[in-house]
Amino acid sequence: SLLSTDLPLDTERSNVRVTYQAGTVIEAMVLKAFPNCIAVPHKRSEGALEAVESSLADNAVLTIENSSIGSFHQSYDLLLSHNLQIVQEVQMDVQLCLLALHGVQKDDIQTIFSHPQDLAQCEYSLCNLGVSKKNVDHGAAGAEIISKQNLRDAGVIGNARVAELYGLNILECNFQDALPNVTRYLVLARTANIPKEHGQYKCLMMQISYVNVPDKHCFRS
CATH class of the missing domain: 3.40.190.10 (Periplasmic binding protein-like II)
Known part of the structure; x- marks a missing residue:
């Protein structure tokens, strides 16, 4: 929306x-x-x-x-x-998506590339996958790395257009922790x-911190 x-x-x-x-x-x-x-x-x-x-x-x-x-x-x-x-x-x-090369499954992924802000929006989902995170400038940069290097143990968080541009498969839509x-x-x-x-228009600028507790949980042994 x-x-x-x-x-x-x-x-x-x-x-x-x-x-x-x-x-x-x-x-x-x-x-x-x-x-x-x-x-x-x-x-x-x-x-x-x-x-x-x-x-x-x-x-x-x-x-x-x-x-x-x-x-x-x-x-x-x-x-x-x-x-x-x-x-x-x-x-x-x-809507953030989990993307990878065609044929790659979730269990194959060890590293996730994306922008720090997108990674933060998927913190619990990534925790449940048990993967390492690697910061890049944006999702497309991570998709380009995966595509050019043929990384079959890596994924990227981005939108559906990134998958289309770099020939990746969408493993999961709405991968972010919170909806909406x-x-x-x-x-x-x-x-x-x-x-x-x-008339007179005003714009209010405030820095706000959110505490989000999604339904997803991550447990480590």
């Missing part, structure tokens, strides 16, 4: 350039929320924000908060270090052109 503000934005135009960190769940949000936009993926979120500042893109999308793990502190740092305006908020129920798993995104621009008829 997708929730957004009702403030009309230029993202409705087919030629608007929306940039974001490639290979992450942000891409799924961008394609769903702004299906007519020109997607401009960047390797890092900082590069996406810099692209808007230098007029190489119109809007940047940044993850700011997740219902399971709380605030993304790095995103707050990026907001402070870049002179951009928050023009929209979008919330989406994010809502992520809050901010859409940024150089200026906020708010029509006068919409």
Whole structure:
């Protein structure tokens, strides 16, 4: 499901350039929320924000908060270090998948690649698998490693599009610990052109810590 503000934005135009960190769940949000936009993926979120500042893109999308793990502190740092305006908020129920090469079973997996935030959202599920975790910039980076090196003892946490791009098999959908798993995104621009008829808009920014106790349990001997 997708929730957004009702403030009309230029993202409705087919030629608007929306940039974001490639290979992450942000891409799924961008394609769903702004299906007519020109997607401009960047390797890092900082590069996406810099692209808007230098007029190489119109809007940047940044993850700011997740219902399971709380605030993304790095995103707050990026907001402070870049002179951009928050023009929209979008919330989406994010589904994370466990991916591996075709023919690989769960019992074969010893190592899981993904971004630390995605790994944190699957902490209990990973604990039950008894695997080691390896941080990468995003799920697509882990999928690329597995695909190029033909790693049949490794898996990656990402979205369904990552599986499609790198020829991986989806071993389990909704691999995250909590349902729903809502992520809050901010859409940024150089200026906020708010029509006068919409009156005064305010955006409340809070760093929130969540304590999530899912139904899944992990026991170690």
